Amino acid sequence: MKVTQKKLKKLAAKSKRVGSTVDVKRRVGEYRRKDVVKKTNKVSYAPTVNMKKAENRLLLNCKAKKSCKKNKQTKSNVKKKSGYTYVIQ
Secondary structure (H helix, E strand, O other): OEOOHHHHHHHHOOOOEEEEEOOHHHHHHHHHHOOOOOOOOOEEEEEEOOHHHHHHHHHHHHHHHOOOOOOOOOOOOOOOOOEEEEEEO
């Protein structure tokens, strides 16, 4: 479900995983094959001009709210380019 960055930040507080990618559909497909995401999980995403900055905001929010238990990293490792940030609930 496509949402705004502001809404995505609120959703991150109650999510399992957050991240950024150029192709959300492909990333969710990879997670489904690895059995990280099931069809019952809700995936929300928002477009951004700087994936690194947007993902770091989501990760900081997760840390503050003690959510996103499936995330291994605490800082973004993507380049500063446009794409999408996503939240999996």
